[in-house]
Amino acid sequence: MGYKAQFRVWRGADDAGELVDYVVEVNEGEVVLDIIHRLQATQAPDLAVRWNCKAGKCGSCSAEINGMPRLLCMTRMSTFAEDEVITVTPMRTFPVIRDLVTDVSFNYTKAREVQSFTPPADLKPGEYRMQQVDVERSQEFRKCIECFLCQNTCHVIRDHEENKEAFSGPRFLMRVAELEMHPLDTADRRDVAQDEHGLGMCNITKCCTEVCPEHIKITDNALIPMKERVAGRRYDPVVWLGNKLFKRNKA
Incomplete structure (x- = not known):
């Protein structure tokens, strides 16, 4: 009726x-x-x-x-x-x-700022070989349909226009995480995620996850693991000491 x-x-x-x-x-x-x-x-x-x-x-x-x-x-x-x-x-x-x-062109600008997939230099097209277990973590992120609802609801840019230059938003931080977790990607994206894409501005409220129509666990499976990797690089005392010793020896 x-x-x-x-x-x-x-x-x-x-x-x-x-x-x-x-x-x-x-x-x-x-x-x-x-x-x-x-x-x-x-x-x-x-x-x-x-x-x-x-x-x-x-x-x-x-x-x-x-x-x-x-x-x-x-x-x-x-x-x-x-x-x-x-x-x-x-x-x-x-x-x-x-x-x-x-006008969602902001998102395409941010997409162009993400460094592309970087396979080993000696690996030729057609020689890529991976086990399913190696890609299961990042495969979830490939379901993204780029509706940009996560970008829209993220209060870091929704409520603060001034943050748009420094913050890429959950969709593209997820892209960085996907590449960081890729078994054949050789680029170290931890510092880039923090310094160029504004990972530290994310306060993991999970609002992006709540609106995702593909039910991707953006916060739990992408953003938090990337924060953990950045913290391990920058704040782990053993890593810090190693960096200090390495730099001293190199000098």
Whole structure:
């Protein structure tokens, strides 16, 4: 059985806009993206929304629903009461282009700053050999669909615009961790994670993990292990003494 739902949708650009109320028909089994499409077809043909696969695999339709960062295509209408007002707004951390579409170019800038996979110099393409046990830890991170919901909810950049230059966010710290754990990657990424990507600014509140649609344990399996590796490098007294002796002998 269908019913009429009350929607409140952000309309406008980054410098000016407002929440506009709509009443839209809902049918059984639909998701929020279905309702946004119906709204475009029946009442607001100029409503801007980014989407592609409608299957939770492209990460395009990221937005905030009742204040929670979510994928429009993976949020079922059955999770809301029929008389509930559903508020749909763009991701708050990024500049609004128009309506529900945000400028996520910050993330691509940060992606380019991550040093690429660095295999052994004498290893030729086609000669890579790894056991499954060697890649199990980092394989989880490959499920990322780059919806940037973790970036959006991370309060280090969500609430502090000034941190964006120094902090890459959970998605790209996870990428650094993935490469650091890769059995064939030869680059030492511990100092880079701390000094260039701002790992120390993360205070492991797990808000990134909570909104991940792929259920990646970003905090427990990527960020905390990287913090442990950095701490082992910089603050372990045995390592500290070894570095001092090595530098003295080298001098």
